[in-house]
Amino acid sequence: MSKYGVAIRGIGVSIPEHIVWNDDLTGLVETSDEWITSRTGFKARRVVSGDQLVTDLAIESAKNALAYAGMQGEDIDLIIVASSTPDYIYPAACGVVQQGIGALKAFGFDMMMGCSGLIYALSTAVQFIENGTAKNALVIGADTHSRYTDWYDRNTCVLFGDGAGAFIISRHEKAGETDVLAVDFMLDGARGQEIKLPVNRDNCPLTTPRQNIEKSAIYMNGREVFKFAVGEVPRLMAETVKKAGLTPQEIDYYVLHQANARIMTAMAERMDIREEQMIVNLEHYGNTSAASIPLALYDALMSGQIKTGNTLVLCGFGAGLAVSTAVMKWNCVDHRTDAAPATLQTKSLEVV
Ligand SMILES: CC(C)(COP(=O)(O)OP(=O)(O)OC[C@H]1O[C@@H](n2cnc3c(N)ncnc32)[C@H](O)[C@@H]1OP(=O)(O)O)[C@@H](O)C(=O)NCCC(=O)NCCS
Structure with a gap:
């Protein structure tokens, strides 16, 4: 407790x-x-x-x-x-x-x-x-x-x-109340090599010729990560909603890691989620990794799509391979006194 x-x-x-x-x-x-x-x-x-x-x-x-x-x-x-x-x-x-x-x-x-x-x-x-x-x-x-x-x-x-x-x-100021209703996780280290950013382990001129020293850069087996995401993410999200004591019908919006528009479409189909319930802003930012969920949520708040009182599922997935989910009530009050800033989307579209 x-x-x-x-x-x-x-x-x-x-x-x-x-x-x-x-x-x-x-x-x-x-x-x-x-x-x-x-x-x-x-x-x-x-x-x-x-x-x-x-x-x-x-x-x-x-x-x-x-x-x-x-x-x-x-x-x-x-x-x-x-x-x-x-x-x-x-x-x-x-x-x-x-x-x-x-x-x-x-x-x-x-x-x-x-x-x-x-x-x-x-x-x-x-x-x-x-x-x-x-x-x-x-x-x-x-x-x-x-x-x-x-x-x-x-x-x-x-x-x-x-x-x-x-x-x-x-x-929380009120005893017995909470905005975070449930969290859940999964990790499959067996598939960890499908997306990796290696550290150079041969950085010694005494043992490794200079030309054999690899540069550290991202590697991803896109197809495998795609399959993992579409298979595991809907399962964990459904379990977390249940853990929160809710039914899928009580979820207003899904704010997922913005990895690929096709992944989101496939997940929405699998979970019977309406297109407008899936928050998507990835066209402007690409995959921003750990930043993508708050970036998507912020844009949806500023455009008025997500409102106070909405129930949200947040879900990150990727390297590990891992998935993490949270179900929350959005009861957050914007205390900024200056005129509400333009959505990030509008900001980037202005440049088009
Ligand atoms: C990465 C991703 C966009 C690739 O799309 P895909 O449809 O799976 O494409 P594939 O990897 O099968 O590649 C298909 C072909 O396009 C080519 N290709 C790859 N990148 C390309 C590019 N930028 N431009 C043109 N062609 C490209 C490949 O070389 C391949 O060519 P081949 O068939 O001659 O070998 C997709 O797999 C993906 O989004 N995966 C999941 C990513 C994810 O969830 N990440 C989360 C953790 S960060």
């Missing part, structure tokens, strides 16, 4: 300015806008430039989430950063965020679970709140896969984009 319930207090996002369109990639690899659009749904992706770091995006998303929640950095006592594309292996990104937002009393850690990282991080923070260890937690999903992509591999370079998204969750 949990000691405390959890309230979702804020959401914030951050995307780099620089846009890479499908057509920009035809100069690098043999591909086409038609292939990328029909196979993935992606039209553009954002990528960091110059010395912009994943932690810069993480900090901006955190500041935006604090503004949404009407809170200050000093209110935060736990920071979890989900990222598989760190600026540094150490120090951990949570410490950089701590300094960036002035959450000087907060403790924290990073989590490396690929595209399911954000929900793993969120549900971990939920437990720290439920057992009383933390009162206000900041959970960030931030990735800059552009730094780890082989831009001359057409199998992967068309897929990923950079971005960050943050949630703030707090101890």
